[in-house]
Amino acid sequence: MSASLSGIRAAIIDLDGTLLHTAPDFHIAINRMRNELDLAPVGIETIERFVGKGTEHLVRQIIGLDYDQPTVQERLTPALDSYHRHYHAINGDHVTLYPQVKEGLEALRAKGLRLACVTNKPVGFAVPLLEKTGLAFWFELVYGGDSFARKKPDPYPLLQVCKAFGLEPHQVVAIGDSTNDAEAARAAGCRSLTVPYGYNHGQPVQEIDSDGIVSTLLDAAHIISG
Numbered sequence: 001m002s003a004s005l006s007g008i009r010a011a012i013i014d015l016d017g018t019l020l021h022t023a024p025d026f027h028i029a030i031n032r033m034r035n036e037l038d039l040a041p042v043g044i045e046t047i048e049r050f051v052g053k054g055t056e057h058l059v060r061q062i063i064g065l066d067y068d069q070p071t072v073q074e075r076l077t078p079a080l081d082s083y084h085r086h087y088h089a090i091n092g093d094h095v096t097l098y099p100q101v102k103e104g105l106e107a108l109r110a111k112g113l114r115l116a117c118v119t120n121k122p123v124g125f126a127v128p129l130l131e132k133t134g135l136a137f138w139f140e141l142v143y144g145g146d147s148f149a150r151k152k153p154d155p156y157p158l159l160q161v162c163k164a165f166g167l168e169p170h171q172v173v174a175i176g177d178s179t180n181d182a183e184a185a186r187a188a189g190c191r192s193l194t195v196p197y198g199y200n201h202g203q204p205v206q207e208i209d210s211d212g213i214v215s216t217l218l219d220a221a222h223i224i225s226g
Contacts, residue, residue, distance in 0.1 A: 004223045004224075004225060005173055005191050005193075005211065005223055005224050005225070006225050007170065007171060007225075008113065008171060008172070008173050008224045008225065009112070009113060009114065009165075009167055009171040009172070010113055010114040010115070010116065010161070010162075010165050010167055010171065010172045010173075011108055011113050011114075011115055011116075011172070011173050011174075011175055011220075011224070012115075012116045012117075012118050012158055012161050012172060012173070012174045012175070012185075012190070013105075013115065013116070013117050013118075013139075013174075013175045013176070013217070014117075014118065014119060014174075014175065014176035014177060014178070014180075014181050014198075015117055015119035015121055015126055015129070015130070016051055016052060016119060016120075016121060016177075016198070016199070017051060017052065017176075017177035017178065017195075017197075017198025017199040017200070018098070018175060018176050018177045018181075018195055018198055018217075019097070019098065019101050019117070019133075019135060019217075020095045020096065020097060020098065020101075020129070020133060020135075021095060021096045021097075021098060022051075022129075023044050023047055023048050023051060023199070024044065024094035024095065024096075025087065025090055025091060025092065025093065025094050025095055026044075026047050026051060026058070026087075027043075027044040027047055027094075028086070028090055028094060029083055029086040029087035029089075029090060030042065030047055030058075030059075030062055030083065032082075032086040033059070033062075033079060033082040033083040033086055034062070034063075036082045037063065037075070037078075037079060037082070039063070039066050042062065042065065046062075046065070047062070048199045049061075049199070049201055049202040050062065050201070051199040051201075052120060052177075052178045052180050052198075052199055052200070052201060053120055053201075054120040054121070054122075054145040054151060055080070055083070055084070055087075055121065055122055055125075055145070056076075056080065058083075059076065059079050059080050059083050060072055060076060063075060063076070063079050087125065088125070091125055091128055091129055091132070092128065092129045092132035092133060095129070095133065097133065097135075098195070098197055098216070098217075099216055100216035100217055100218035100219075101135070101216075101217050102134075102135075103217075103218045104216060104217025104218040104219075104220060104221050105135070105138040105217065106138075107217075107218055107221035107222070108217070108220075108221045108224070109138060111221065111224065111225070113224070114140055114165050114167075115138050115139050115140060116139060116140060116141035116142070116143070116161045116164075116165070117130065117135075117139045117141070117142045117143070118141075118142075118143045118152065118157045118158060118161060118174075119142075119143070119144055119145065120144070120145035120151045120152055120180065121144055121145060122144050122145055122146045123142065123143065123144025123145075123146060123147050124144070124146075125144070126142055126144045127142055127144075130142060140165075141161055141164055141165075143157050143160065143161070148160065152180040152181060152183075152184040153179065153180045153181075153183035153184045154184065154187070155184050155185075155187035155188035155189075157184070158172070158174060158184050158185060158188040158190055159188050162188070162190070168189075169188050169189035169190045170189055170190070170191070172188075172191070173185075173190060173191040173192065173193060173211075173220075173224060174190050174191070174192050174193075175192075175193045175194075175195065175214075175217065175220055176192075176194065176195070176198075177194065177195050177196075177197070177198020177199060177200055177205070178198060178199060178200040178201060178208070179200065179201070179203070179207075179208050179209075181194070181210075182194060182208045182209055183209075185210070186209065191211050192210040192211050193210055193211055193212055193213075193214050193220050194208050194210040194212070194213045194214070195213070195214060195215070195216065195220075196213055196215065
């Protein structure tokens with residue numbers, strides 16, 4: 001576990017792989033898309049390697065398992081349209097909360113922290129998902145991968161949260177499961193904590209340059225102080 005983080009007044013929390021195990025939804029939508037493209041289904045472990053960098057990246061990588069890059073580019077738009085249609089139909093139906101997520105959010109709020117959710121998932125999917133799982137209540141702000149021209153690991157979305165909250169970056173901690181979250185936090189000047197149970201593009205979380213690994217959001221709350 002990381003050492004205590006002091007002077008923190010807000011937390012920016014990732015969605016997929018941090019709050020919710022969303023890969024089962026991706027698995028169903030991706031394979032329905034692949035069926036429409038006359039491609040064989042893929043396993044959930046394959047999909048998990050590509051989660052975290054936004055929908056277009058996910059679909060590019062998945063159809064790139066079968067096609068060369070010129071063909072991927074040619075087929076990307078219909079593949080995205082198919083994926084969006086299928087994902088919209090099941091968004092939130094097969095997800096599960098990670099342990100101590102609600103307890104962690106409650107503890108963070110009890111310490112007076114303001115909370116924002118910043119994800120690379122399109123905001124039109126993120127907000128309904130948070131509402132469906134009962135998590136929307138905790139967040140003052142929700143920014144998706146299409147909320148701005150740039151998304152994580154670019155620091156811009158995190159800096160927009162800092163601006164909206166009227167806080168300096170060093171007063172904000174970003175909590176996520178991948179290098180995207182830590183790199184965005186470092187570039188923004190925020191503190192950073194990593195949970196070990198998410199996706200991280202198939203790479204060990206121990207390789208992430210953050211301020212520490214916390215086993216749950218509740219553990220994160222325990223080491224954060226204003």
